[in-house]
Amino acid sequence: MPAELIERDAVSRILAAARELFAEHGFDAVSMNAIAEAAGASKANIFHHFKNKDELYLAVLKTACANSCEQIERFGQDEGSFEQRLERYAAEHLNHILDNEQVTRLIQRDLLDNGPRRGRQFAEQVFGQNFGRLVEILREGQLRGELRQDIDPAQVALMIIGTNLTFFQAREVFRHFPDVNFAGSPETYSRMAMDIVLRGIQPHGTRNAEKE
Amino acid sequence: MPAELIERDAVSRILAAARELFAEHGFDAVSMNAIAEAAGASKANIFHHFKNKDELYLAVLKTACANSCEQIERFGQDEGSFEQRLERYAAEHLNHILDNEQVTRLIQRDLLDNGPRRGRQFAEQVFGQNFGRLVEILREGQLRGELRQDIDPAQVALMIIGTNLTFFQAREVFRHFPDVNFAGSPETYSRMAMDIVLRGIQPHGTRNAEKE
DNA sequence: CAAGACACCAACCGACCGGTCAGTCCATGC
DNA sequence: GCATGGACTGACCGGTCGGTTGGTGTCTTG
Numbered sequence: 001m002p003a004e005l006i007e008r009d010a011v012s013r014i015l016a017a018a019r020e021l022f023a024e025h026g027f028d029a030v031s032m033n034a035i036a037e038a039a040g041a042s043k044a045n046i047f048h049h050f051k052n053k054d055e056l057y058l059a060v061l062k063t064a065c066a067n068s069c070e071q072i073e074r075f076g077q078d079e080g081s082f083e084q085r086l087e088r089y090a091a092e093h094l095n096h097i098l099d100n101e102q103v104t105r106l107i108q109r110d111l112l113d114n115g116p117r118r119g120r121q122f123a124e125q126v127f128g129q130n131f132g133r134l135v136e137i138l139r140e141g142q143l144r145g146e147l148r149q150d151i152d153p154a155q156v157a158l159m160i161i162g163t164n165l166t167f168f169q170a171r172e173v174f175r176h177f178p179d180v181n182f183a184g185s186p187e188t189y190s191r192m193a194m195d196i197v198l199r200g201i202q203p204h205g206t207r208n209a210e211k212e
Numbered sequence: 213m214p215a216e217l218i219e220r221d222a223v224s225r226i227l228a229a230a231r232e233l234f235a236e237h238g239f240d241a242v243s244m245n246a247i248a249e250a251a252g253a254s255k256a257n258i259f260h261h262f263k264n265k266d267e268l269y270l271a272v273l274k275t276a277c278a279n280s281c282e283q284i285e286r287f288g289q290d291e292g293s294f295e296q297r298l299e300r301y302a303a304e305h306l307n308h309i310l311d312n313e314q315v316t317r318l319i320q321r322d323l324l325d326n327g328p329r330r331g332r333q334f335a336e337q338v339f340g341q342n343f344g345r346l347v348e349i350l351r352e353g354q355l356r357g358e359l360r361q362d363i364d365p366a367q368v369a370l371m372i373i374g375t376n377l378t379f380f381q382a383r384e385v386f387r388h389f390p391d392v393n394f395a396g397s398p399e400t401y402s403r404m405a406m407d408i409v410l411r412g413i414q415p416h417g418t419r420n421a422e423k424e
Numbered sequence: 425c426a427a428g429a430c431a432c433c434a435a436c437c438g439a440c441c442g443g444t445c446a447g448t449c450c451a452t453g454c
Numbered sequence: 455g456c457a458t459g460g461a462c463t464g465a466c467c468g469g470t471c472g473g474t475t476g477g478t479g480t481c482t483t484g
Contacts, residue, residue, distance in 0.1 A: 026325070033440080053442065124385050169324070173339055
């Protein structure tokens with residue numbers, strides 16, 4: 001992939017290098033010199049294409065979020081039962097954040113710097129889109145009586161996204177925990193988590209989750 | 213020993229200022245000058261007490277984690293049914309991370325910088341202790357047949373801690389989401405989340421969670 | 425009191441920071 | 455042929471970075 005990187009035009013090379021470095025080390029820890037070197041361009045050229053460091057950061061966040069949102073839009077959209085859709089959404093979401101590690105880290109970092117800060121809107125955008133899709137699926141299920149009426153769809157959405165994000169965030173840490181045996185297997189993790197959630201949100205009387 | 217008192221005074225002032233600034237802005241964005249000014253000491257004095265910036269950061273993390281771990285040790289320890297203990301643990305954990313915002317942010321930041329980095333062990337320490345306590349409670353409940361045998365306690369522990377952490381991390385963001393009405397009320401949030409989890413991990417046949 | 429240990433600080437250092445500038449290169453259009 | 459203008463660069467700017475130096479005042483100990 002370095003060959004590809006060299007072939008592309010300067011702006012996209014700069015954006016790619018900046019995204020990688022910002023995600024890995026954070027905004028303040030990355031110098032324009034480092035980005036220039038990684039992108040194979042001069043520092044002055046970066047300032048030619050982007051007004052300043054902040055604008056470069058915003059551009060990185062913007063393109064990354066646009067890409068991410070585009071993929072999220074398709075999550076859980078296929079046909080299938082409510083449970084299948086929800087299960088598939090969770091699995092796809094977990095896969096997505098694992099496949100797009102850089103973007104996920106970028107947004108998590110941005111969320112952490114929560115002051116009157118730079119790219120807040122983009123974090124809200126991606127987070128909100130995830131949230132919206134999920135709540136939509138859940139509301140629909142609730143209308144069809146496939147999940148309890150007395151639960152808050154937003155609550156369930158947060159649980160699903162939250163456990164996925166925590167899996168992403170801490171997977172390297174609890175890889176060494178003796179109690180944890182799903183650290184290397186997001187599929188196992190996602191299946192087990194949704195098993196619990198689905199059972200937890202079933203309507204009170206139903207017992208239709210018996211499998212074998 | 214008045215000398216020790218004086219020393220501890222300046223050192224603790226430096227540690228407090230550093231903890232606040234590191235938590236708010238991250239390691240690289242905080243200069244020793246800023247810490248010195250916030251602590252009411254000279255920069256040279258900081259270097260007198262701490263070998264370098266990294267050691268100061270480690271010291272901050274160490275004291276913060278020690279304090280945090282001490283409190284966690286008491287979570288969910290009181291008498292009560294399995295469900296009560298679990299519910300109380302979740303509520304106490306959420307309260308804890310909200311009360312100790314600085315430390316939580318500090319550790320989350322450190323988790324994000326996952327390379328061959330500085331304070332990894334402390335993040336593992338706090339995270340692991342939370343995890344250990346929860347898994348312990350869950351294992352006990354499993355032994356007594358109060359939750360399904362076919363679930364992984366570590367999975368449930370991650371779900372509880374994960375949703376709490378995500379609540380902490382994103383509460384400012386989804387405060388503006390129309391779908392969310394628990395943003396300002398961690399108690400409501402914790403109660404609703406545990407309602408779902410508890411129902412999801414009940415043994416297959418039981419129906420003892422009907423509302424009174 | 426002398427000597428030393430210790431807390432503390434102003435001034436300073438080289439390195440590097442984000443950002444600027446004058447100028448080169450080169451494709452385009454007249 | 456030649457003017458225009460965007461892409462691009464090396465050299466440079468003021469300022470800040472983490473860290474050091476040389477020293478002052480204060481307390482303890484003999």
